Amino acid sequence: RKEVEQDPGPFNVPEGATVAFNCTYSNSASQSFFWYRQDCRKEPKLLMSVYSSGNEDGRFTAQLNRASQYISLLIRDSKLSDSATYLCVVIAIMNYGGSQGNLIFGKGTKLSVKP
Amino acid sequence: DGGITQSPKYLFRKEGQNVTLSCEQNLNHDAMYWYRQDPGQGLRLIYYSQIVNDFQKGDIAEGYSVSREKKESFPLTVTSAQKNPTAFYLCASSTPFQGVAGELFFGEGSRLTVL
Numbered sequence: 001r002k003e004v005e006q007d008p009g010p011f012n013v014p015e016g017a018t019v020a021f022n023c024t025y026s027n028s029a030s031q032s033f034f035w036y037r038q039d040c041r042k043e044p045k046l047l048m049s050v051y052s053s054g055n056e057d058g059r060f061t062a063q064l065n066r067a068s069q070y071i072s073l074l075i076r077d078s079k080l081s082d083s084a085t086y087l088c089v090v091i092a093i094m095n096y097g098g099s100q101g102n103l104i105f106g107k108g109t110k111l112s113v114k115p
Numbered sequence: 116d117g118g119i120t121q122s123p124k125y126l127f128r129k130e131g132q133n134v135t136l137s138c139e140q141n142l143n144h145d146a147m148y149w150y151r152q153d154p155g156q157g158l159r160l161i162y163y164s165q166i167v168n169d170f171q172k173g174d175i176a177e178g179y180s181v182s183r184e185k186k187e188s189f190p191l192t193v194t195s196a197q198k199n200p201t202a203f204y205l206c207a208s209s210t211p212f213q214g215v216a217g218e219l220f221f222g223e224g225s226r227l228t229v230l
Contacts, residue, residue, distance in 0.1 A: 043221035
């Protein structure tokens with residue numbers, strides 16, 4: 001099983017649709033989780049952190065399910081500008097009490113929002 | 116404005132030549148990283164540095180070299196020993212190491228093409 005897995009897509013959705021992505025991780029010691037957004041031929045940028053209690057930022061909601069070892073990203077009322085690749089990032093802490101971790105990127109899920 | 120600057124943005128190289136990619140940050144971050152991204156692939160870690168004058172190999176270090184003589188700078192040399200150097204190279208920084216509590220900040224990337 002790969003350490004961090006994402007459905008590559010593409011997810012083709014109409015404007016206004018709600019779309020959800022999942023990201024599964026294999027290391028149960030994983031502690032920190034993030035969603036990054038990467039536009040075509042650009043650098044990744046942090047979209048949002050994922051907390052145990054969930055995290056909502058406008059139209060975006062991120063959730064963590066530790067029991068099933070996955071995180072999710074929900075986008076409501078999709079806009080054309082949401083078209084991008086969404087990368088899942090998982091960090092497993094190697095040294096408790098320290099800051100050293102093992103950071104792994106998923107390969108990303110491509111979203112295309114159509115008019 | 117604080118950030119990470121990579122140069123050059125585009126680079127063409129003949130086979131057998133070494134090239135050096137520049138990465139400078141003014142975010143006062145201790146940790147810096149180099150990633151490689153190929154089409155349809157996730158980010159793969161080449162080298163990372165937690166502190167000045169120290170660096171460690173990542174998952175795909177063969178054919179690459181780095182130095183960290185200054186906190187602000189982390190240049191990557193792609194040597195002629197790298198078998199498939201054509202790729203998108205991304206430099207990033209964070210504090211603390213691997214962004215356990217924070218995020219990775221990326222430069223805009225350098226696109227290397229070997230002719």
